[in-house]
Amino acid sequence: MMATGAATHSYVLGPQRAKLQLSLMVNFFLLMALYSGVLGVLLPNQIAELDEGSKANNLALLFAITSVFSTLTTPIAGALSDRTRSRWGRRSPWIAIASLIGSAALFGVSWMTSFWSLMVLWVMATVAYNSMQPAMTTLIADRFAPETRGGVSGVVGAGMTAGLTAGTVVAGYLAGERVLAYGLFAGAIAASCLAFVAINREPPSDAMPRRPMRWGEFLKGFWISPREHPDFAWAFASRFFIYMGYQAVAAYLLYILRDYIGLGNADSNIAIANMAIVTLIFLVISSLGSGWLSDRYQRRKPFVILGSLIMGCAMVAPLAVPTMQGMWAYAAIIGVGYGMFMSIDMALMTQVLPKSALGDEGKDLGILTTAVNIPQIISPVMAAILLNAFGNDYRAIFWAAVLFVFGSALCVFPIKSVR
Known part of the structure; x- marks a missing residue:
């Protein structure tokens, strides 16, 4: 049974x-x-x-190029999915086809x-998966x-x-x-996406009105004026800053365990997996609890702000205690904060989208997703520059991360259309 919402939406029930x-x-x-296991463990080990001798710089280069x-890819794929006309809908073809292409390229990376050569195949996989992700995200708004x-x-x-x-756990143990x-x-993501569709x-x-492709209008649509849509701009900035901080630490976590804490290669792979288990427990509890409370009280902003502040506290733990004890504290606290942020962030993003009669949610959410992708370009490069x-x-990476995640919290306060 479905309830019809806006012209382009069919809201599901029951x-x-x-x-x-x-x-x-x-x-x-x-x-x-896939992202955490490959980017956090498998690629750093392979590189x-x-x-x-060049592992840190090469990892930063890989992150930078693929993130470009x-x-x-993300906003373009989102915009094209808005215009897709098929008996399978607008989003499903992108989910199914892109997952198959991405998985084939990803498996090829293992043989490089x-x-x-590793870079080329990982770029192919990244483009495919980032063509799939905005379609899945937009289904929440659709x-x-x-x-x-x-x-x-x-x-x-x-x-x-x-x-x-x-x-991270699986990749750590299978490194x-x-x-x-x-x-x-x-194989897992390809099978799951086909089953999903x-x-x-x-x-x-296919019965929806077709939108003619005028390239000037198409490209112009990717600019969303901060003056006309300030809440969208603040939401973009909040996401950008928190991922600048989070990615700077997450991208180098394996090397932090080796070069900052002093673990050996084998021990660091096991440690990163065990830390991930600790994080998992706190993530799930925090995510589910925050989502339920957010709907109960119809509040989004307080949870996003608090999650950002807690993440900042997590970054301080390894600075105060530069041992595995500090890293265990980081793993637990980051789980609470990141779980709270991620559980509400997606709901907040769908509620700050510019109103459009054309059904441009895929394009707009794709633009917001670039607030995650751009830090993947900048933050590893920033981290490498700080290390040099x-x-x-x-410690320089942790201090920078603290500043960014606290800055994210400040960007949420001016949002007016969401409580």
Whole structure:
């Protein structure tokens, strides 16, 4: 049974809503597991094996180049999905086809023996997965009524945050079996996305009015004026700052354990997996609890602000205690803060979108997703510059991360259209 919302929306109810919500959670769980396992463990290990002396700079270069493609791909794919007309709907073709292409490229990465061949295939995988992700995210705006999105965002956020942890755990324990690890991530996301499309049939879009492709108008649509849409701009800034801080630490976590804490290669792989288990426990509790409370009280901003502040406190722990005890504290506190932020962030983003009669949610959410992708370009490069400037002292990264995540909290206060 469906309830019709805006002209371009069919809001799901009852069992269909529960099924779609659970399916989104599983898909985002696997996608985030892939990202965290590959970016946080498998690629850093593979790059270090290829050239130990240049591992930090090469990792920063890989993040920077692939994130440029991610940043360009996400809003364009979102905009094209808005215009897609098929009997499978607007979003489903992008989810199914892109997942297959991305998984094929990702599995190929496991066989690469040079940095640049690895880079090419990982770029291909990144472009494909970033063509799929905005379509999945936009389904929350397409299919769920605004007053229910806090709960949906909480469940999906719990899946995402649990996936970030689970991916690190799996990759940490399978780091010595590279082909198996890459194949597991690639196969899981492809199978899940195909099942998602088959189980959750999207309303056909082939009868919707077709929008002529005028390239000037198409490209102009990617500019959303901060003056005309200030809440959208503040939400973008908040997301940008928090991911600048979070990515700076997350991208170098394996090297932090080795070069800042002093663990060996094997011990650091096990430690990063065990830390992820600790984080997982706090992430799931925080995500589900925050999403439920957010819908109950119809408040988004307080949870996003508090989550940002808690994340800042987590970054301080390894500075105060530069041992594994400090890292355990970081793992637990970051779980609470990041879980709270991610569970509500998605609901908040869907409620600051510019109003459009054309159905541009995919494009607009794609633009907001670039607030995650751009830090993937900048933050690893920033971290590498800080390490070079401060004699490989990882404390500089933590201090920068604290400033960014606290800045994210400040950007939420001016948002007026969401409470």
